[in-house]
Amino acid sequence: MTKTDMALPDAELLLQRLADQLRPAIHKDTALVGIHSGGVWIMERLLTMLGSNLPQGRLDVSFYRDDFGQRGLHQDTRPSQIPFEVEDRHIILIDDVFYTGRTIRAAMNELFDYGRPASISLAVLVNRGGRELPIAPQFCAHDMNLPAGLNLQLMRDAQGLFHLTLEESQDV
Amino acid sequence: MKIHIKNGRLIDPANGIDSQHDLFVAAGKVVGIGRPPADFSPNQVIDANGLIVCPGLVDLSARLREPGNEYKATLESEMLAAAAGGVTSLACPPDTDPVLDEPGLVEMLKHRARLLNLAHVYPLGALTRQLQGVVLTEMCELTEAGCVGFSQAGTPITDTMVLWRSMQYAATFGFTVWLHPQDSYLADKGVAHDGEVAARLGLRPIPAAAETVALATMLRLARETGARLHVCRLSTAESVDMIAEAKASGLAVTCDVTANHLHLTEYDIGYFDANSHLQPPLRSQRDRDALRRGLAEGAIDAVCSDHTPVDKDAKLLPFGESEAGATCLELLLPLTLKWASEQGLSLSDAIASITNRPAAIMGIKAGHLGLHATADICIFDPEQYWKIEDKALRSQGKNTPFTGMELAGKVRYTLLEGNIIYKN
Amino acid sequence: MPKACFTSPWKKVKMFNPQLTDDGKLKHLLTIDGLPRDIITQILDTAESFVGVAEREVKKVPLLRGKTVCNIFFENSTRTRTTFEIAAKRLSADVINLNVSTSSQSKGETILDTIDNLTAMHADMFVVRHAQSGAAHFIARHVKPHIHVINAGDGRHAHPTQALLDVFTIRRYKPDMHNLRVALVGDILHSRVARSEIHALTTLGVPEIRVIAPKTLLPEHVEKIGVHVYHDMNAGLRDVDVVMMLRLQNERMSGALLPSAQEYFKTFGLTQEKLALAKPDAIVTHPGPMNRGIEIDSAVADGRQSVILPQVTYGIAVRMAVMSILAGNS
Numbered sequence: 001m002t003k004t005d006m007a008l009p010d011a012e013l014l015l016q017r018l019a020d021q022l023r024p025a026i027h028k029d030t031a032l033v034g035i036h037s038g039g040v041w042i043m044e045r046l047l048t049m050l051g052s053n054l055p056q057g058r059l060d061v062s063f064y065r066d067d068f069g070q071r072g073l074h075q076d077t078r079p080s081q082i083p084f085e086v087e088d089r090h091i092i093l094i095d096d097v098f099y100t101g102r103t104i105r106a107a108m109n110e111l112f113d114y115g116r117p118a119s120i121s122l123a124v125l126v127n128r129g130g131r132e133l134p135i136a137p138q139f140c141a142h143d144m145n146l147p148a149g150l151n152l153q154l155m156r157d158a159q160g161l162f163h164l165t166l167e168e169s170q171d172v
Numbered sequence: 173m174k175i176h177i178k179n180g181r182l183i184d185p186a187n188g189i190d191s192q193h194d195l196f197v198a199a200g201k202v203v204g205i206g207r208p209p210a211d212f213s214p215n216q217v218i219d220a221n222g223l224i225v226c227p228g229l230v231d232l233s234a235r236l237r238e239p240g241n242e243y244k245a246t247l248e249s250e251m252l253a254a255a256a257g258g259v260t261s262l263a264c265p266p267d268t269d270p271v272l273d274e275p276g277l278v279e280m281l282k283h284r285a286r287l288l289n290l291a292h293v294y295p296l297g298a299l300t301r302q303l304q305g306v307v308l309t310e311m312c313e314l315t316e317a318g319c320v321g322f323s324q325a326g327t328p329i330t331d332t333m334v335l336w337r338s339m340q341y342a343a344t345f346g347f348t349v350w351l352h353p354q355d356s357y358l359a360d361k362g363v364a365h366d367g368e369v370a371a372r373l374g375l376r377p378i379p380a381a382a383e384t385v386a387l388a389t390m391l392r393l394a395r396e397t398g399a400r401l402h403v404c405r406l407s408t409a410e411s412v413d414m415i416a417e418a419k420a421s422g423l424a425v426t427c428d429v430t431a432n433h434l435h436l437t438e439y440d441i442g443y444f445d446a447n448s449h450l451q452p453p454l455r456s457q458r459d460r461d462a463l464r465r466g467l468a469e470g471a472i473d474a475v476c477s478d479h480t481p482v483d484k485d486a487k488l489l490p491f492g493e494s495e496a497g498a499t500c501l502e503l504l505l506p507l508t509l510k511w512a513s514e515q516g517l518s519l520s521d522a523i524a525s526i527t528n529r530p531a532a533i534m535g536i537k538a539g540h541l542g543l544h545a546t547a548d549i550c551i552f553d554p555e556q557y558w559k560i561e562d563k564a565l566r567s568q569g570k571n572t573p574f575t576g577m578e579l580a581g582k583v584r585y586t587l588l589e590g591n592i593i594y595k596n
Numbered sequence: 597m598p599k600a601c602f603t604s605p606w607k608k609v610k611m612f613n614p615q616l617t618d619d620g621k622l623k624h625l626l627t628i629d630g631l632p633r634d635i636i637t638q639i640l641d642t643a644e645s646f647v648g649v650a651e652r653e654v655k656k657v658p659l660l661r662g663k664t665v666c667n668i669f670f671e672n673s674t675r676t677r678t679t680f681e682i683a684a685k686r687l688s689a690d691v692i693n694l695n696v697s698t699s700s701q702s703k704g705e706t707i708l709d710t711i712d713n714l715t716a717m718h719a720d721m722f723v724v725r726h727a728q729s730g731a732a733h734f735i736a737r738h739v740k741p742h743i744h745v746i747n748a749g750d751g752r753h754a755h756p757t758q759a760l761l762d763v764f765t766i767r768r769y770k771p772d773m774h775n776l777r778v779a780l781v782g783d784i785l786h787s788r789v790a791r792s793e794i795h796a797l798t799t800l801g802v803p804e805i806r807v808i809a810p811k812t813l814l815p816e817h818v819e820k821i822g823v824h825v826y827h828d829m830n831a832g833l834r835d836v837d838v839v840m841m842l843r844l845q846n847e848r849m850s851g852a853l854l855p856s857a858q859e860y861f862k863t864f865g866l867t868q869e870k871l872a873l874a875k876p877d878a879i880v881t882h883p884g885p886m887n888r889g890i891e892i893d894s895a896v897a898d899g900r901q902s903v904i905l906p907q908v909t910y911g912i913a914v915r916m917a918v919m920s921i922l923a924g925n926s
Binding site: 366367368370371372373374375377379443444485488489490491492493 | 613614629706707708726728729730731733734738750751752753754788791815816817818820821
Binding site: 060062063064068069071072073075076077078079080081082109110112113114115 | 621638641642644645647648649652653654656657658659920921923924925926
């Protein structure tokens, strides 16, 4: 399957679908945590659809990645912000594309350094296939099966609207 | 041993010679210039085609590290270095261990050097006992033992009364006093020139005033006492002017500069390169340019190597803790040639600054190749480039700021009293 | 364009900046002089993230897990050593503290032997403080290729992490560095902190940097580093946005550099009155430890314009940033 053969789904539609999946799962102890940067974009949009008074946080997992030894420190680290108590909270982690699962492992490790949540669920826009760890999203707007050489990315335009793109992967 | 040196370009500045002349040597002396004496059949012929034939070099300062500092270098290794550098006469400073303040020590050093037979060694005696700047040494006895002058090496006399008296005493007998212009208080254990580089790198500074203040004092005292003064190792532009003025007013003063200071500046310290840790320190570009001009115009009389072999461990330290000094016997010739060519001067001018002019300062009959002169000869290739690296140096000291660089000027033969002591 | 090397005017031989790898990444942190602006910015930006970490209950991140950081202090300093130790531990590194003045060094072991022994114990990073200028450069030149060296202060030459935490602090309170007037007050001559601070401010584009000190405490050619010299503190403090105080060491009085602490305080000490000449929202920094009543008045040190305590917190974050970036550049 080559790049040109792929028909990518409409990210805005996926976002609606994800919001519909999540709505019944929102309770008084729920908090949303977006993973920089795509996960944060999605979380911001979801909050407008699900209720902006939900506790929200953002995670930059640069300090918890398992590839630090190979690739060094990410150039663009941003401060993580978890302004609520993690203890006993039902946290919904939000990311744009689920791939190997390593980012989510890093995010969970980081979350646990803030406190002990009651539960963590994972919500993603797309699961692109290629998991390397026993981690899976509970909420997912679209499943697909992409070969390893391709990179699926979420883009946001000037109006704030999402679309997906596919590129040759930079690393081998 | 009868030697015929043929096809060489003979440069003997003392006798105003610079042209193609063969040279004939017998019984340790020059016996013919241009034409051989009658019935001359050589035991050996040296073909000096393309090479310069000049008097063996005369170095005003080379530390041989004996007695006392044999772990840094030995008499033998350093005299081999002298031979490799074309240096056949050298003066060594008194800062050995023990200090050269006793006739017995001087005699022993001269004896050892004579046995090795690789260069004429002329010790400088200590001006004060143990170089401590308090009690005078027996200058007459030391001169008899072979000293050509008296010095404090790098330990200046701080008590001006003692300085005055020591110069007066030397003047009584016509001895030359060799002094390094440095005021200990102003130098204050500094390690680098008080300029931009020391400010940036946070190195303890030695202001130019440390040299000029001391120079002013010694010039004044030389005038008062009538002592013959040789000022060692100029490093500042102002010093050059002060010496020129003193000479113009008729004072019997001479001075020298090291081969390193003719080329390098404070910038050569780079990222704290201990090989550039010298005393006096490498100063600004302005100072260096003034030293180059001063030598060209005659305010500075001679170039010396100030050869200071330092063992590797003593340089493998942070800059301020490292031992100052550079190995330089084998670089004296190429560095002097480089200076002359950059200043647009002749080979003869270059060679004069390291042969007859330093010989005159030392008061020895050397540095020239007239008929019947001692056959101390240096034969070199002015065009041959060679790389300055550990294995190319005979000295045990490999510490030079020029490591890794290529310089032009390679000694091919060195003769001492008519014997070939070095061949390349 | 990163300044990876400079050319000696005589030698025409490139002397490579030993801090950077061939492709311009940070290999050692030895001095701010010659450090490219984007690397300084990267350190400051990364430090922002670490400030947040310090405010959590679990103040650790796993970045340097399995790595060993050695604090090699040839010159004593409990404060600095402690902050480096905390920073390393918060990165989950193992820490070895070697206070060399009490150990084998005084038994005649050379610096290089000490370094070799520590390397054999699988140290990955050396944090070095030494009384000689250039000591960190010297050690960096001789360590094995995989080891990173951080200069924690060498003689009078540099104290890069101090300068970085100072500019980090300034940036937090005064984000627009291109519009600042900064004054450094005190013993510039003997201060590695001052030298590093001046380089950092210059590289970050601070347009006006002043030094306020008596002539005896200024290096001979200090203007050449890019500063305006003032001997009158009232003139020097006028309209400045940041006052960076330097510590005055006791030895200065005995070296014929200053007559007394009292006169120094009168002419160059920072009091409320003098601070009032600066901008009303000016901030005051000090690398610590402070000599209250000698270079700075208690009222100022404890006052609302002082950012001296935040500096300490930020110091840990900045050092964590430096260590992380270095460890990632292997």
